[in-house]
Amino acid sequence: MTGTKTRPSRKSIVILLLLLALIAGGIFSAITGGRSDTGITQLWGVIFTPDSSLPQSVLRDIRLPRTFSAALLGVNLGLAGLALQAITRNPLASPAILGINQGAALGLTLSLIIPGLTGLSPDAMAVAGAMAAGVLTFAIAGGLRGKMDSMRLILGGVAVGAFAYAIVRFSFTLDDELARSVVRWTVGDIGYIRWPQTRWLAIWALAGLLCSFVLAQRFNLMALGQASAQGLGSDPRITLLLGTILAAALAGISVSVAGPIAFVGLVVPHIARIGFGADHRILVPATALTGAALMLLADGLSKWLSAPVETPIGVIAALIGAPWFLWLTLSTKESR
Amino acid sequence: MNWLLRALGATAIMAFATVTNAGEISHELGTTTVPDAPKRIVVLEFSFIDALASVGVSPVGIADDKKRDRIIPAYTDIIGTDWVSVGTRKTPSLEVIASLKPDLIIADKKRHSAAYETLSEIAPTIVLDSLAGDYHASVAQMGVIGQAIGKSAEMETRVAAHKATMADYIAKIGPKAANYSAQFGVTNAKGLWLHSPISYNGSLLKMFGFASNMKPKEGGVYEKTYVPTTLEQLSEVNPDILIFGEYVDPSHVDSWANEALYKGLAAVQYGQVFNVTAHNWSRLRGMLAAEMTAKDLLEIMSGLD
Numbered sequence: 172m173t174g175t176k177t178r179p180s181r182k183s184i185v186i187l188l189l190l191l192a193l194i195a196g197g198i199f200s201a202i203t204g205g206r207s208d209t210g211i212t213q214l215w216g217v218i219f220t221p222d223s224s225l226p227q228s229v230l231r232d233i234r235l236p237r238t239f240s241a242a243l244l245g246v247n248l249g250l251a252g253l254a255l256q257a258i259t260r261n262p263l264a265s266p267a268i269l270g271i272n273q274g275a276a277l278g279l280t281l282s283l284i285i286p287g288l289t290g291l292s293p294d295a296m297a298v299a300g301a302m303a304a305g306v307l308t309f310a311i312a313g314g315l316r317g318k319m320d321s322m323r324l325i326l327g328g329v330a331v332g333a334f335a336y337a338i339v340r341f342s343f344t345l346d347d348e349l350a351r352s353v354v355r356w357t358v359g360d361i362g363y364i365r366w367p368q369t370r371w372l373a374i375w376a377l378a379g380l381l382c383s384f385v386l387a388q389r390f391n392l393m394a395l396g397q398a399s400a401q402g403l404g405s406d407p408r409i410t411l412l413l414g415t416i417l418a419a420a421l422a423g424i425s426v427s428v429a430g431p432i433a434f435v436g437l438v439v440p441h442i443a444r445i446g447f448g449a450d451h452r453i454l455v456p457a458t459a460l461t462g463a464a465l466m467l468l469a470d471g472l473s474k475w476l477s478a479p480v481e482t483p484i485g486v487i488a489a490l491i492g493a494p495w496f497l498w499l500t501l502s503t504k505e506s507r
Numbered sequence: 508m509n510w511l512l513r514a515l516g517a518t519a520i521m522a523f524a525t526v527t528n529a530g531e532i533s534h535e536l537g538t539t540t541v542p543d544a545p546k547r548i549v550v551l552e553f554s555f556i557d558a559l560a561s562v563g564v565s566p567v568g569i570a571d572d573k574k575r576d577r578i579i580p581a582y583t584d585i586i587g588t589d590w591v592s593v594g595t596r597k598t599p600s601l602e603v604i605a606s607l608k609p610d611l612i613i614a615d616k617k618r619h620s621a622a623y624e625t626l627s628e629i630a631p632t633i634v635l636d637s638l639a640g641d642y643h644a645s646v647a648q649m650g651v652i653g654q655a656i657g658k659s660a661e662m663e664t665r666v667a668a669h670k671a672t673m674a675d676y677i678a679k680i681g682p683k684a685a686n687y688s689a690q691f692g693v694t695n696a697k698g699l700w701l702h703s704p705i706s707y708n709g710s711l712l713k714m715f716g717f718a719s720n721m722k723p724k725e726g727g728v729y730e731k732t733y734v735p736t737t738l739e740q741l742s743e744v745n746p747d748i749l750i751f752g753e754y755v756d757p758s759h760v761d762s763w764a765n766e767a768l769y770k771g772l773a774a775v776q777y778g779q780v781f782n783v784t785a786h787n788w789s790r791l792r793g794m795l796a797a798e799m800t801a802k803d804l805l806e807i808m809s810g811l812d
């Protein structure tokens with residue numbers, strides 16, 4: 172435990188930066204949008220001098236639920252990535268790479284093209300698809316037998332993801348309007364979100380946060396290796412199962428709301444680890460905050476970049492996430 | 508300005524087409540030699556059916572999206588129902604097209620440019636800008652198609668009659684239209700797409716004298732013909748008259764019914780939100796299609812002061 176004296180000060184700077192990014196991202200997301208008469212003044216107005224004017228109602232009824240949803244999506248995707256990276260002990264694990272996002276996309280697409288197929292709601296279909304894809308990938312990697320092979324995990328995930336997405340892409344060739352609906356949703360569009368959807372996301376994010384906290388110690392033990400975890404009295408298969416369910420549920424619900432947003436689940440836990448180390452009890456809230464900040468920034472950019480037309484948030488998230496991840500990979504190698 | 512350039516360009520193509528040999532047709536992707544009077548024609552967009560029907564020619568194959576009722580009775584009354592479906596407009600089946608042994612294929616610039624070489628191996632292919640072109644371009648294309656199928660004279664007569672019909676509609680609608688801004692959009696379950704001023708419907712509304720509030724900031728022009736639009740963006744456009752084509756019921760727009768911002772739209776407050784048949788307005792383009800649109804607009808405007 173060296174450096175206990177310097178660590179708090181560094182951490183507090185990181186926390187401060189993170190909170191600043193969160194607030195800045197939140198304001199950026201809330202003050203950008205289609206209407207030129209709704210900006211920072213109205214945001215202040217909503218907080219300090221609420222009235223029933225139209226610009227304020229735009230902020231209250233349209234912008235704020237979207238802003239909160241962007242943050243909550245960041246929380247959900249970040250936590251899903253964190254859980255997957257912990258249980259697989261693989262820094263490359265993320266909902267997109269393990270095929271979970273694509274599985275959710277397939278579930279949702281099926282519910283769109285054959286509405287009465289299972290009687291499940293589109294959201295439930297997305298979670299079911301995510302769960303099925305996750306379990307399939309883990310089965311391919313040998314995870315169900317308690318011995319996960321990293322290489323087979325990634326390869327399995329890529330295969331499952333490619334297969335699921337092939338079927339999603341097939342739907343693009345169907346009826347024009349149906350294809351437009353699916354395409355629109357696959358690029359990640361959250362412009363339709365209002366408070367009811369936000370509440371729904373908030374419940375999931377809160378549940379996800381709680382479950383992640385409960386599992387944090389198990390994740391820490393998992394980091395020592397499956398055998399060591401077992402030796403310390405934590406059955407890795409149970410951690411694996413619970414982690415998968417958690418990640419699939421969080422990724423599934425995010426995908427059903429906003430389409431398959433890639434890279435957030437992959438990058439956010441890495442950024443959090445740089446600032447806060449490897450202890451999952453701290454990483455859980457740190458990842459949640461980092462995910463929220465990143466997605467708020469992405470949402471603001473999505474509305475601002477090519478105004479008056481929106482760039483889908485999924486595209487922006489990938490544009491921020493991909494170079495970040497590349498830089499991360501390269502710089503980690505150099506330091507070794 | 509953009510629409511003007513497009514109209515000029517289309518007119519130039521048409522003028523060029525008329526001075527070359529009867530069998531040489533200039534189109535978006537070059538010049539194609541076509542037989543004197545093609546008998547087996549395959550069309551890959553609906554506006555080309557409009558062109559064929561207007562001179563009483565029946566295609567052997569149509570990209571009808573595998574839904575035969577997408578070819579409305581106004582067309583089937585003329586072209587019959589003997590065509591073979593060659594698949595969707597987006598991804599027509601090259602095999603089925605080849606099996607029909609066509610002697611002319613009419614394809615769309617935006618949808619089928621990538622397949623131009625392959626289509627040309629099957630049969631002489633001309634490519635016209637239907638999907639992304641405006642109304643004036645679609646009328647100009649009528650002349651090109653008329654020439655390609657060896658019916659220039661008949662087509663000219665029909666185009667002249669169409670222009671007279673439209674002039675009549677403009678005379679009736681125009682004076683009132685000058686007082687309003689109007690906007691057309693299509694909506695499905697997931698979103699609303701406004702048809703921008705450079706689109707087919709946008710240029711039609713402009714021709715009738717409606718203003719468009721769809722103005723990009725700082726003097727830019729819309730590059731896109733179909734613009735995905737949120738409620739907030741729609742409220743910034745805020746036209747006096749809103750015309751929606753709903754592909755599904757309830758549509759994405761219907762989900763806004765109880766929102767303050769939607770209720771605050773000028774068109775909603777004045778009771779000037781109208782529903783039209785999405786298929787006729789959005790998927791169909793051409794002369795008969797434009798006349799149907801004009802009829803709808805006349806009906807809409809006769810209810811207003």
